[in-house]
Amino acid sequence: MVTLAEVAQHAGVSASTVSYVLSGKRSISAGTRQRVERSIQELGYHPNAGARALASSKSNIIALMVPLRTDMYVPVMMEIAIAVATTARIHGYDVLLLTGEEGPDAVRRVTGSGLADAMILMDVELDDERLPLLRDTDQPSVLIGLPADTSGLTCVDLDFGATGALCVEHLAMLGHREVAVIGEAPAVYERHTGFAERTLDGLRSRARELGLRVLHRPCEGGYDAMAATLARIFDERPGTTGFVVQNESAVEPLLALLRQQGRAVPEDVSVIAVCPEQVAVQASVRLTSVAIPAQEMGRRAVEQLVAKLDGRETDEVVLLAPELTVRASTGPLTGG
Amino acid sequence: MVTLAEVAQHAGVSASTVSYVLSGKRSISAGTRQRVERSIQELGYHPNAGARALASSKSNIIALMVPLRTDMYVPVMMEIAIAVATTARIHGYDVLLLTGEEGPDAVRRVTGSGLADAMILMDVELDDERLPLLRDTDQPSVLIGLPADTSGLTCVDLDFGATGALCVEHLAMLGHREVAVIGEAPAVYERHTGFAERTLDGLRSRARELGLRVLHRPCEGGYDAMAATLARIFDERPGTTGFVVQNESAVEPLLALLRQQGRAVPEDVSVIAVCPEQVAVQASVRLTSVAIPAQEMGRRAVEQLVAKLDGRETDEVVLLAPELTVRASTGPLTGG
DNA sequence: ATAGGTTGTCGAAGCGCTTCGATAGCGACC
DNA sequence: GGTCGCTATCGAAGCGCTTCGACAACCTAT
Numbered sequence: 001m002v003t004l005a006e007v008a009q010h011a012g013v014s015a016s017t018v019s020y021v022l023s024g025k026r027s028i029s030a031g032t033r034q035r036v037e038r039s040i041q042e043l044g045y046h047p048n049a050g051a052r053a054l055a056s057s058k059s060n061i062i063a064l065m066v067p068l069r070t071d072m073y074v075p076v077m078m079e080i081a082i083a084v085a086t087t088a089r090i091h092g093y094d095v096l097l098l099t100g101e102e103g104p105d106a107v108r109r110v111t112g113s114g115l116a117d118a119m120i121l122m123d124v125e126l127d128d129e130r131l132p133l134l135r136d137t138d139q140p141s142v143l144i145g146l147p148a149d150t151s152g153l154t155c156v157d158l159d160f161g162a163t164g165a166l167c168v169e170h171l172a173m174l175g176h177r178e179v180a181v182i183g184e185a186p187a188v189y190e191r192h193t194g195f196a197e198r199t200l201d202g203l204r205s206r207a208r209e210l211g212l213r214v215l216h217r218p219c220e221g222g223y224d225a226m227a228a229t230l231a232r233i234f235d236e237r238p239g240t241t242g243f244v245v246q247n248e249s250a251v252e253p254l255l256a257l258l259r260q261q262g263r264a265v266p267e268d269v270s271v272i273a274v275c276p277e278q279v280a281v282q283a284s285v286r287l288t289s290v291a292i293p294a295q296e297m298g299r300r301a302v303e304q305l306v307a308k309l310d311g312r313e314t315d316e317v318v319l320l321a322p323e324l325t326v327r328a329s330t331g332p333l334t335g336g
Numbered sequence: 337m338v339t340l341a342e343v344a345q346h347a348g349v350s351a352s353t354v355s356y357v358l359s360g361k362r363s364i365s366a367g368t369r370q371r372v373e374r375s376i377q378e379l380g381y382h383p384n385a386g387a388r389a390l391a392s393s394k395s396n397i398i399a400l401m402v403p404l405r406t407d408m409y410v411p412v413m414m415e416i417a418i419a420v421a422t423t424a425r426i427h428g429y430d431v432l433l434l435t436g437e438e439g440p441d442a443v444r445r446v447t448g449s450g451l452a453d454a455m456i457l458m459d460v461e462l463d464d465e466r467l468p469l470l471r472d473t474d475q476p477s478v479l480i481g482l483p484a485d486t487s488g489l490t491c492v493d494l495d496f497g498a499t500g501a502l503c504v505e506h507l508a509m510l511g512h513r514e515v516a517v518i519g520e521a522p523a524v525y526e527r528h529t530g531f532a533e534r535t536l537d538g539l540r541s542r543a544r545e546l547g548l549r550v551l552h553r554p555c556e557g558g559y560d561a562m563a564a565t566l567a568r569i570f571d572e573r574p575g576t577t578g579f580v581v582q583n584e585s586a587v588e589p590l591l592a593l594l595r596q597q598g599r600a601v602p603e604d605v606s607v608i609a610v611c612p613e614q615v616a617v618q619a620s621v622r623l624t625s626v627a628i629p630a631q632e633m634g635r636r637a638v639e640q641l642v643a644k645l646d647g648r649e650t651d652e653v654v655l656l657a658p659e660l661t662v663r664a665s666t667g668p669l670t671g672g
Numbered sequence: 673a674t675a676g677g678t679t680g681t682c683g684a685a686g687c688g689c690t691t692c693g694a695t696a697g698c699g700a701c702c
Numbered sequence: 703g704g705t706c707g708c709t710a711t712c713g714a715a716g717c718g719c720t721t722c723g724a725c726a727a728c729c730t731a732t
Contacts, residue, residue, distance in 0.1 A: 001448075001450070001718095003717095003718055003719085004718060004719060004720095005718075005719095013681075013682085014681065014682045014683070015682090015683090015718090015719080015720095016681075016682065016683075016684095016719095016720080016721075016722095017680085017681060017682075019719070019720060019721080020680090020681085020720095020721095023720080023721095025720090025721085026679090026680075026681085026721095027678095027679060027680065028679095028680070028681085029679085029680060029681090032680075032681080044448070045448075046444070046445065046447075046448025046449045047449060047718085047719075048390070048449060048450050048717085048718055048719070049386075049389065049395070049449040049450055049451040050385075050386050050387075050388070050389025050390040050393075050395060050450060050717085050718080050719090051386075051390045051687090051717070051718035051719040051720090052386070052718080052719055052720080053385065053386025053389070053390075053687095053719090054384070054386035054387045054389075054390050054686095054687050054688065054689080054717090054718080054719070054720090055686080055687055055718075055719040055720040055721080056687085056719075056720055056721090057386075057687075057720095059385070059386060061432075064433065066418070068418060068422070074410065074411045074414050074415075075410045075411065075414075077414060078410050078411075078413060078414045078417075079410075081414075081417075081433065082402070082404060082435055085433050085434065085435045086404070086435055086437060089435075089437070089438065094432055094433075094434075094451065095432065095433040096397075096430055096431065096432055096433070097400065097417065097421050097430075097431045097432070097433040098421065098430075099418055099421045099422055099425075101422060101425070102425065108382070109382065111382075112337075112380070112381075112382025113382045113383060113384060113385040114337070114384050114385055114386060115385040115430065221618050222617065222618035222619075223618065223619065223620040223621075249618055252588045252592075252620070253618075253620060255592075256588075256591075256592055256595075256620050259592075259596075260595075281558065282557050282558035282559065282585055282589075283558075283559065284559040284588070284589060284592050285559075337688095339687095339688055339689085340688060340689060340690095341688075341689095349711075349712085350711070350712045350713070351688090351689080351690095351712090351713090352689095352690080352691075352692095352711080352712065352713075352714095353710085353711060353712075355689070355690060355691080356690095356691095356710095356711085359690080359691095361690090361691085362691095362709090362710080362711085363709065363710065364709095364710070364711085365709080365710060365711090368710075368711080383688085383689075384687085384688050384689070386687080386688080386689090387687070387688035387689040387690090387717090388688080388689055388690080389689090389717095390687090390688080390689070390690090390716095390717050390718065390719080391688075391689040391690040391691080391716080391717055392689075392690055392691090392717085393690095393717075
């Protein structure tokens, strides 16, 4: 391995000068800079990460903690992770991938060892056990998702409350009066992942204002579970004409079942999905949907984090405004 | 931050003794060990990663390069990534997440800076531009996927050739004579990702031996693309009764279209998917499938890598044997 | 011409750890 | 009882870098 000292010797300057050329923290004459840069090129020098971290107490690494479970929103998670990695590189950081498995211990380990300068947590639960640790540390962190108590934390998330409201508004505008919400698997609600509840709250309170009736049913993904859920819904509320689906793996089964039951989309029933664009576009009916802006979330999380690392002020909570795209799965209520 | 020296002082021993307690590289008396361990506990000591890396020239980090594109097999990629992270932790390594974006430069950067001790590459193309670099480096690496020339490389992958053969055998056994293969998007073939071609080769050559006719059609995911593809297939080969699908996002559309055309699965046509178990189980018809053993692939890749890092001999190529699970989407050809 | 301020460079200290002798202590052996 | 061979421990060097203070060289304003 080529070292700083070798570069310095090759360029005929001192080691510190090379270091300053690299960091730009002191002014260097154009001539010297060029000589040093040529030497770096010629020798194929790469600064040693460990030495750098030791000397500067900065690893230039951001830890990203992804949920271990793969029962939900996998593509979204992946897209966020990739956006995080890509954006981090732009700011000169690398990303360390941690799984939720280690739980709070991972936070301690990474914080304590100086492995990472900062950390991003995904899939935050309302009362996440990692939060006290984060508040105690002075290591910057950003959450993707919204816990119950955000004090002292920085969070980035889609505004799921507004998302729910937006869905119900669209349906109301089209004349629907009875709405069913196909939610995430029961386990998701049980573990108090905030977004599912927030969507529902936003949707319900707006529905109340607009005078719509709402029936919420959690649903495991897949065809069979969806069939059972749908049967129960029509059993309980035969007049249901609007559906809001917040569960990727229930989307296609729902469409298939409706088709099978002779209910035309969007003539008889309207369906809105809360899902990534790709799912909405590729479905058997092009879905009116509120997109989950995975990339944007990853990007913003990194930007918040970098701002913190640079000592800039940051917002406490960044809520991304939902956008509803009308496609072919919603239409005015005609039959009455 | 608590340092080694502080632990040493607290325990009344020298720094090197603490270090040896931690690493176990020299024998330590039981009494001393206990005293040191108690001090570590009490002070909440975590070894500094940078200092360690510098002194030992080992970072205990494995770099994982994931494809940037999210056009295919996203859940599989995610599952592999998580399996890699989990398995790596078991062996005392952390995982650095690199996106394909930087391309070969990322390999240079990570190798040169000593950021990682080794690296795992996913989504390897037949003639991947990163391979020469890997062969040149003495940094251990493992590929997930199979390039054209595996000499000097260690690879882990599903045996896609055998997978193709297995699918066609199953269909042949059930009496089918005309088989259509719904493949990945054309772009996947164009960029020469090996697995798609290997599946096809294995399938074709076994079909020849068994006397079946095979028609292969690449297919973008989604309903519309699948509809067009399916129309062309039945147009060209009206007698097609067996389908092999190697494209997650074509599965559900295919089932919907067949249903819509009044072709019953599995009475009239049989469908085999090459996909993750979850997809096969959740589909509207429980699919006979060959699973893509994502977790196993990630795990094996790490194990190969760790073996290399420990100086143990490793296999050059690990091909996982495919397993076909019969579910409800395939059956004997009855109509004749 | 001289004090004062820049600008560009250097040397040295030190980041926290690993690791290589060196050595002290101790039981065993002839 | 002296020597050998352990085991358990220590001290010191050094990994490759950053960063601080020092200082020479030069420029400007008086």
